[in-house]
Amino acid sequence: MVLRTLGRDVNCAPIGRDRNKxxxxxxxxxxTNLAATAISEGIGYAFNYRDEPQVPAYFDIERKARGLGYGVWSSPDLPTPWLYSASLGETVTRDSERPDTLAGLPLLSPVANKIDDVNDAHGG
Structure with missing residues (x-):
């Protein structure tokens, strides 16, 4: 992401506020949608806290990246950040904090198409 943004104009379109405003x-x-790109490369996750706006295409992109074993998905034993407690050094179970756990879901259309869907939905 550093190379994608270094010396470039980054434009952000507000979509809402989280529970902490x-x-x-x-x-x-x-x-180029930066979140969709990070997710498709396996260096970002599709994650929403409760009450945050969701982008279904992000979860589709993540499923594809996971299926292809990109980035963080190249190691099946690596716990996702919301399931890992660094202070305890152990994996914890908190699936309820993630609206879409992705377990057993089929892969959908190619990543590039989903990124285009996200960009098109936001005038990009």
């Missing part, structure tokens, strides 16, 4: 936005470099 922190602004949530979709960010782009040109027509």
């Amino acid at each position: 922190i602004l949530i936005a979709h960010c782009f470099v040109g027509e």
Whole structure:
């Protein structure tokens, strides 16, 4: 992401606020959605806290990246951040904090198409 954004204009479109009133936005470099790109490369996750706006295409992109074993998905034993307690050094069970656990879900259309869906939905 550093190389994608270094020296480039990053434009963010606000979509709402979380429960702590922190602004949530979709960010782009040109027509490239940065979140969708990070997720498709396996360096980001499709995650929503309760009451946050969801982007279904992000979960579709993650399923594809997971199926292809990209990035964080290359190691099946690596716990996702919301299931790992660094202070305890152990995996914890908190599936309820993630609306879509992805277990057993089929792969959907190619990643590039889903990124285009996200970009098109936000005028990118």
